Amino acid sequence: MKYTFYPGCSQEGTALEYLHSTLAVLEALGVELEELEDWTCCGASVAAVMSDLLGAVMPARNLALAEQIADGRDLLTVCSACYTNFCRTVEAAADPKRLQTINQALEVEGLTYHGTIRPRHLMDVLANDIELEAIKEKVQRPLEGLTVAPYYGCQTVRPFSPFDDDQRPTSMIALLEALGATVHRHAREASCCGTSLVMTKQKVGLSMAGAVLEAALPADCIAVVCPMCHVNLDSYQDKVSGALGKPVRIPVLFLPQLMGLAFGLPEEKLGLRRLVTPARPVLEKIHNAHHATRDT
Amino acid sequence: MADVLDLTTLDRSLAQQVTPGRWEEMLSCIQCGTCSASCPAAHAMDVSPRRMWRMVNLGLVDEIMHSKTMWLCSLCYQCQVRCPRGIPLTETITRLKEMAMERGLVRSRASAAFYRSFAYVMRHYGRMREMEFMMRFILSSNPLGALGYIKLGPILFLRGKVKLELPTFGKGRLDRLFERVAELEGRK
Known part of the structure; x- marks a missing residue:
């Protein structure tokens, strides 16, 4: 199993641990990745606001690069915003006139986009390309006794949802159970984390992040598959607590970090110390569960 | 807003412009309000989404802006x-x-600063540089806003979430591409 890999900007900065844990887990599962050389920003939520064409050209630049080395491979991305931008551009390229304009722009980069690459989200690959049995086989330290609240966010499943329901996604359930965890289902699994509103309209953004955190609180931790969601849910818990007038504290882990823990991968490879809300309670719970099993 | 709207002479150009290729669907809006009921930020809006679609179809561009x-x-x-x-x-x-953005009618200083700062970094480096983006955003929106990061800033730094990188000047990585796009859109 091999993919062309587009890391995305956040995975070089705030979400470096998402990159590292993804690479470690996919390697353990025997998945091969070839990183796209010379990739640039997908345009995030910004390029399309600056200009409609720029919003298609920024992702298209990367899709065109991926086509050059495709060899039938899909383009894997771990960020839901990158994923949505790539899917938007694939859709736009179906219109020959639009594709022509995109290529007139890409000319200055010496690139041509044909609309042949299929973007894939990490969530999709983990749930649908990799056999659940293969994941179960890798589990060395089952997450027994750990309750996990799945959180998909918006753009993982909306507006493009070829692999899951856009209102009530289920991709993570079997996976988390395969890791030995108990799944806490809640009403905000595909609600919005507040995205950049946390910066531009903080009160509104925090109320959105707060609603997700509150819904997940009965669990021991939250599992996420998007760096934007992660920043908002992990880093802003103090501010959310202030806004809600009560303490809201729950570790937020990237799904591959949880997988890595269950696979028994070295903790430094998973970047758990980088989380703003410490993962200690999660580690202690797993540790205690193992000691309890050993003692009985 | 005019007291009486003459529905026979409505200006459809706004709908055509903002829902390109699919403006007739926009005109088919039945004002059911599913959008407003589904919007997680509707409670904070001065004009609800449902109402705004009606305004688009009535061509009330000034009111929307x-x-x-x-x-x-x-x-x-x-x-x-x-x-x-x-x-x-x-x-x-x-x-x-x-x-x-094009008309310089952004009714939110923070949003304008957000998009401009992000676009600058994206164009200049080709990839995001979170620290420089944050600095630019804070300085151009509300310098006092930096106080809001007094506690979180150092934590992000200690966890290695943001790193210091010296800014570079001169030619940007994606200048040519951005200029070409502007040219094709007839903005230059």
Whole structure:
């Protein structure tokens, strides 16, 4: 199993641990990745606001690069915003006139986009390309006794949802159970984390992040598959607590970090110390569960 | 807003402009309010999404530009996927934002600073540089806003979440591409 890999900007900065844990887990599962050389920003939520064409050209630049080395491979991305931008551009390229304009722009980069690459989200690959049995086989330290609240966010499943329901996604359930965890289902699994509103309209953004955190609180931790969601849910818990007038504290882990823990991968490879809300309670719970099993 | 609207002479150009290729679908809006009920930020908007679509179809561009509604959209796409008429609502909001940016009519200083700072970093380096983006955003929106990061800033730094990188000047990595796009869109 091999993919062309587009890391995305956040995975070089705030979400470096998402990159590292993804690479470690996919390697353990025997998945091969070839990183796209010379990739640039997908345009995030910004390029399309600056200009409609720029919003298609920024992702298209990367899709065109991926086509050059495709060899039938899909383009894997771990960020839901990158994923949505790539899917938007694939859709736009179906219109020959639009594709022509995109290529007139890409000319200055010496690139041509044909609309042949299929973007894939990490969530999709983990749930649908990799056999659940293969994941179960890798589990060395089952997450027994750990309750996990799945959180998909918006753009993982909306507006493009070829692999899951856009209102009530289920991709993570079997996976988390395969890791030995108990799944806490809640009403905000595909609600919005507040995205950049946390910066531009903080009160509104925090109320959105707060609603997700509150819904997940009965669990021991939250599992996420998007760096934007992660920043908002992990880093802003103090501010959310202030806004809600009560303490809201729950570790937020990237799904591959949880997988890595269950696979028994070295903790430094998973970047758990980088989380703003410490993962200690999660580690202690797993540790205690193992000691309890050993003692009985 | 005019007291009486003459429905026979309505200006459809706004709908055509912000819902390109699919403006007739926009005109099919039945004002059911599913969008407003689905929007996680509707409670904070001065004009509800449902009302704004009506304004688009009536061509009330000044009223829309004056409202803060579009700047509260977080692109969650909930209104778009739930719309019973299949109107690409979230995409339409992005076009409204583009129109406001182009006309210099952004009714939210923070949002304007956000988009401009991000676009600058993206164009200059080709990839995001979070630290420089944050600095630019804070300085151009509300320098006192930095106080809000007094506690979180050092934590992000200690955890290695943000790193110090010296800014570079001169030619940007994607200057040519951005210029070409502007040329093709007839903005230059």
